[in-house]
Amino acid sequence: MGLNQLTIIAHNQLGILERILRVIRHRGGRITAINMQLRESNIININIVLESQRPIELLKKQLIKLVDVINIDDEHYSNNH
Template structure:
């Protein structure tokens, strides 16, 4: 499985993180690492995800971008690391 890193900027609401995690799971990606912090103002959060899957990361990117509270999704430099399932 290939690992991919994503940066998500979203509105800080109680359900936002739950929605992001649900989309990751429904699209068949496994979360390897996650970091979340509040943005420059208390209304936004930055979520950094490292996910693994055999599926193309663009599928996850497209679905996360459609979420109401998500402002921006970026695919970071792809890692050449592969993990075995």
């Protein structure tokens, strides 16, 4: 079980962070770090470091289905990152 970093770009709509966290919880992810920044035009960047026993691709497929999610990038995370 390795650490992965997800970078999620989404519209800053009421409840979007809660919906993202709910999907991660239901898919068995364990968040170890989270950072959110507001960008221009009511767009947010959410960086999440998490560990999961399931493939990260399955989680990404579920997250991209959320209406306000625009894009998701992932990469393996290391402490030297």
